[in-house]
Amino acid sequence: MTGSPLIRALDRVSIPFLGLLAAIAIVVPVLNLAMSPLSAWYVPTYLVSLFGKYFCYALLALAIDLIWGYCGILSLGHGAFFALGGYAMGMYLMRQIGTRGVYADPILPDFMVFLNWPALPVYWYGFQHFAYAALMVVLVPGLLAFVFGWFAFRSRVTGVYLSIITQALTFALMLGFFRNNFGFGGNNGLTDFKDILGFNVQSDATRAALFAASVVALGIGFYLCRVIVRSKFGKVLIAIRDAEARTRFLGYRVESYKLLVFTVSACMAGIAGALYVPQVGIINPSEFAPANSIEAVIWVAVGGRGTLVGAVIGAILVNYAKTTFTSGALAPYWLFMLGGLFVAVTLLLPRGIVGGAQDPGIAQPRPAE
């Protein structure tokens, strides 16, 4: 427990993992852009976008693992923070369309013209600036998590009750965003994006750059989580997870710890959503669906909660399986497979794929001094 927490986080788990991410962030775009499509080494653009999407999911899984695996907060509404980050990015992308929209209105997005809105609502102001939108990507989910957590954790809402109100939160947001008069495009959501920072969102180079940005964001998120869990703060989180009342009797303000980690986690989820939207080209209220949040929890359970690396692996594996199975003859049975997977992991691999192999977040061996 000596040395700066920032350096302590770089250990024999983090360094190889971060190295791998760095290699992926560089090699995949190069193989996509520099190789001829005829070469055996060529990585097709659809794969780049597909995996870019998976890496965004992995960042969301990491955010869930941080609070669930280390602090025992089972959020079944983390998709809400992901979607809010996505909407903030979507609003920026909408404002970039300008006169290229169907109605060619320089200011109003198409859906507002269609609904005969006379002017841009105030809360859309500023979203034409990338920096402002980027700030909102972090600020809006963070603020919502802070306010929600402030009330929930102070009232000592824990366990299944907390999970239920997080579900209610995302469900309520979904109903809100479905409404046309909410001003976010109703059930169609936001789509038909043209450029991001002046680059065409459809081009190979932009897609490769978004892929690299997603991997880098995942790397930063992973490092941040490692810093948190390896610090004394992280040890207190585990203490809260295992014996909340005991931690309180030791004099720790449990609600402050929970509030801080919950807010950080929501900000990470928001960033994941913001990187996801330009890669899939749409954001609509179905992203708030409670089932999405539950699915994200399953990724973490499969990979191994309280391991961080497991969350990333779980998210990528389950989503790869989803893509594979939902595009073939087995498509109608995907949800059964997902449910079966969750049951199987819970019964046979309670610590997930990685948790079985490694000592999860639980006491680290003493560093050599």
Next chain:
Amino acid sequence: MEPRTTSALLYLNGVTVSFDGFRALDNLSLAIEPGEMRAIIGPNGAGKTTKMDVVTGKTRPDGGEVYFDGTFDLTSLDETEIAELGVGRKFQKPTVFDSHSVENNLRLALKGDRRARKALSWRESEDERQRIDRLLETTQLGAVRDTIAGGLAHGQKQWLEIGMLLAQDPKLLLVDEPVAGMTDAETRQTVELLKEINRDRTLVVVEHDMAFVRELDVKVTVLHEGSVIAEGSIDQVSANERVIEVYLGR
């Protein structure tokens, strides 16, 4: 701050707690002097644990006064604030952090800044390292310092919890059934440990085991149905008619 109203470190006056009409504590009054070690005994349901809950802020009394150090009204503070004042509690069932090592359990309990922000950038000082070493020595847990607490033997868990209590550097220790489930040898060692701790701290020990209480050789308070029925040395209280009646159910 109000003027000091009593010389006692812990002062309970007329404390009443009811759960759905059941009076767990009924007009309970008790004063623990600084430096004292007090044993509290009583049959099941006498209110021993509820009394601990009231002092540590887990349960709010329906009536009565609870003062710590003569000035702090414990009925208006929560668990964290009371812990910060210097009241440490050991639970009946040993509750250590099972997935942390013995050393990290002590580290988390060590007195220091508990704020979330500070915990993020915290680095261990030389002084803290030495304090942990001393605690490991006192509780004879040095050999298992790197062991995950969940894997400790029952007696070791109890000592670890006592060690965590000491790490908080409390003025008052509330110890709930420290020898439950211990072997005779472990019980004797625990008596030594508690006497050692009592040299510079005030203790309240709740226990069922009369042999253990006799070995502690301190003033005893007998609770029954939420109030005090006898107080004095172990010999005095065991000769008390009312105590015999309660214990033997005559």
